[in-house]
Amino acid sequence: MSAVSRRTQRLMGALPFASLGIVAAVDVLSGPDLNYLSLLAVGSAFASLVGGVRRTVLIGVVALILSLLLALYAGVLGDRQSNMSLISIAGVTAASILATVGRQRRERELATVRSVAEVAQRVLLRPVPRLAGHLRAAVSYTSANAEARIGGDLYEVVTGPGGVRAIVGDVQGKGLEAVETAALVLGAFREAAHDEADLRGVSGRLEKALNRRLSGEEFVTAILVDADPCGRLTLLNYGHPPPLILRANGEITLAEPDDTAPPLGLAVLEVDGPNPHQVDFAPGDQILLYTDGVIEARDRAGRFYPLTERAFLLKDDDPEAALEALRLDLVAHVDAPLHDDAAMLLLRCRDG
Structure with missing residues (x-):
């Protein structure tokens, strides 16, 4: 739980x-002429916000005792107004107990669903190999805040006969359905990355797998990468944020394709996929693939995270340390729990 959430919990508890x-x-202070005993029921009403049944009962008992003591102090104990205050407090306390029971049941159900989704996501998003062919790889995955539902960000790196292939994608929607769709994409990619001769063949397999499952209104943004040992990257971008290319000489550019293409799973549009976009990739160069949870992360003033400006943080010789530095900077920029999952995959061309 974040510091903000803990502080909110303490305030609600008090x-x-x-x-x-x-x-x-x-x-x-107002004296016996004005009677505020019935307002003590407000304390019982607030009791259901946090804590368990025992705490709610305790607050109700405290409210009843305070009502009796104040009525005795004002000399109105046993009067009709005093008795009505006691009845009101008891009634609100009973309602708060029922509300507390319902809240705890919903919290348990939500925790169970979230736990299942998180476990499924951890199984799907297995660690990428640190060494993949002629590349060094590192991955970072930052989950959204506890109130957000599990997302469908996905990534994978596969070493095949012709080189290294990678994917980073984002399933539209949240929850277990998004995780299920992510599993479908990853399964199809892991198989196709070994079998297909080029990226268009890989993406075709992904389209077929998705179109068998999706209704036509769901989709997956993704970017596919084929890194051959000859120093060249081939990219296919399906409606996904363009990756960053970081040259060994410090130059930083966005690998934006010449034409745009809709996300995967939208065969109903009958639009041809993107043309392969090729980028030189020499020793010491890096490519950063990421989901929109990174560039759409806002600080308290509503400013988006300036990824291109902060890419210099990836200068560490260790790709994992470099990516962790960027992740920590992203979290510091938001200075609060993220509202969307943020996945990043860093690939670095080795010197030899």
């Missing part, structure tokens, strides 16, 4: 007792 104290103080 709210019932603070409201009881304020009502009691106001009632005492």
Whole structure:
């Protein structure tokens, strides 16, 4: 749980007792002519926000005791208004107990669903090899805040007979359905990356797999990479943010294709896929693939994360350390839990 969430929990936990104290103080200071006993029920109402049933009962009992003491102090104990206040407090406490039971049940159900999704996601998103052919690889995956649903970000690196192939993608939507779609894409990619002669063949296999499952309104943005040992990258971009190319001399560019293509899974549009986009990739060069959770992360002022400007953080000789530095900078920029998962895959061409 983040520091912000813990602070919010503490404030919500103190709210019932603070409201009881304020009502009691106001009632005492205003004198016997004005009676605020019925407002003590507010403390019982706030009790259902956090904590368990015992805590809710405790706050209700404290409210009842305060009501009796204040009524005795004002000389109205046993009066009709005093009795109505006691009944109101007891009624609100009973309702808060029921609300607490319902909230705890929903929290358990949500925790179970989230746990299943997280386990499924961890199984799918296995660690990438640190050495893949002539490349060094590192991956970073930052989950969104606890209130957000599990997303469908995906990545994979496969070493085949002709070189290294990689994919980074983002499934539209959240939850277990997104995880299921991500599993379908990764399974098809892992198989096709070994079998197909070129990236168009790989993407064709992905399209077939998705079109058998998706309804036509769902889709997957993705970028596929084929890195051959001759110092060249071939990219296919399906509606995904363009990767960053970081040259050994410090030059930073975006690998934007000449033409755009819709995401995978939208065969209903009957649009041809993208043309392969080739990029030179010499020893010491790097390519950073990422999902939109990175570039759409906002700080407290609403400014997007300036990925291109912060790419100099990837200068560390160790790709994993370099990517971790960038991830920490992203988290510091937001200064709060992320609202969308952020996946990054860094590939670096080795010197030999």
